[in-house]
Amino acid sequence: PLANAPQECDKSKRTLLEDVFILKNPFSVEGKVTIVTGGGTGIGESIAKEFAARGAPVLIASRKVENLERVRDEIRKAGGKCEMTPVDVRDADQCDKMVAEAVKLFGRLDVLINNHGASITTPSMNLSPNGWRAVVGINLDGVFFCSKSAARQFMEQKSPGSIVNISSTAGVHGSPTMLPYGAAKAGVINLTVSHAGEWGPMGIRVNCIAPGPIDTEGAAPRVWPNPKVKEMVARSRALQRFGRVEEIAYPCIFLASDASSYVTGSLLIIDGGEGIMRG
């Protein structure tokens, strides 16, 4: 109703808040065609739902079709636009197909959220070459392949888009228990800066979020396997608690929207203030 308001209402009676929304909300993602990798669970599910709730047509993509179907159906039931496509981000051709699918379904692409990720907890001496390659392949190769496919589409449609890479604080501080994950996530931070530099002249923005502990089913068994460790992790940050999935989704909205039009190559650490406690 607010979108139609300017013609209908007496301007002098509008509140300041209404004015801001009527003029143009710079934080809007309405109509922005968005791909969310790993959109069938955890943080990705929240990102997909928050974007769709704000009028973004969303394509969710990962390997497990049953998770994607559930999230797609829930978004549609809530009145949002959502489609799904299976992808293994380790395969560059599948990433190309994922982007082509978004264009086929929605006519264009505006936003890519590289949210997919996976890890194993193993000391270096027990880590096989295949284990190393699998984790680096998903977390780092996957971000490169998806980003390349999306940027090519942005260039072809001659309308720059925004890429948001989900790294991790393990990529900032390292991780003695998840080495390939930490190394790959550090690579994602570096790749963000390089892509921002390479594609910035074309108006394409590339930014990175490094979450700290966010309470998801995917992360819990690996990172805080029991209540004692969980308590320790919570206490190790200024806010003394875990993050919620929406606390990553909202900053993604900011980085995808025009509100962040001069932000590129940046790293946003969202960890409840861990560094403060280390210092």
Ligand code: NAP
């Ligand atoms: P999650 O629920 O396990 O999410 C990971 C997603 O990645 C899954 O939906 C999974 O879907 C997808 N994925 C894994 N391998 C894939 C592949 N080869 N191709 C395509 N998709 C693949 O865990 P989460 O906690 O929400 O994590 C989301 C992101 O946040 C990850 O990048 C993670 O590293 C990062 N992060 C999380 C935390 C945390 O505390 N939760 C902290 C820092 C960073 P399929 O299995 O269907 O493929």
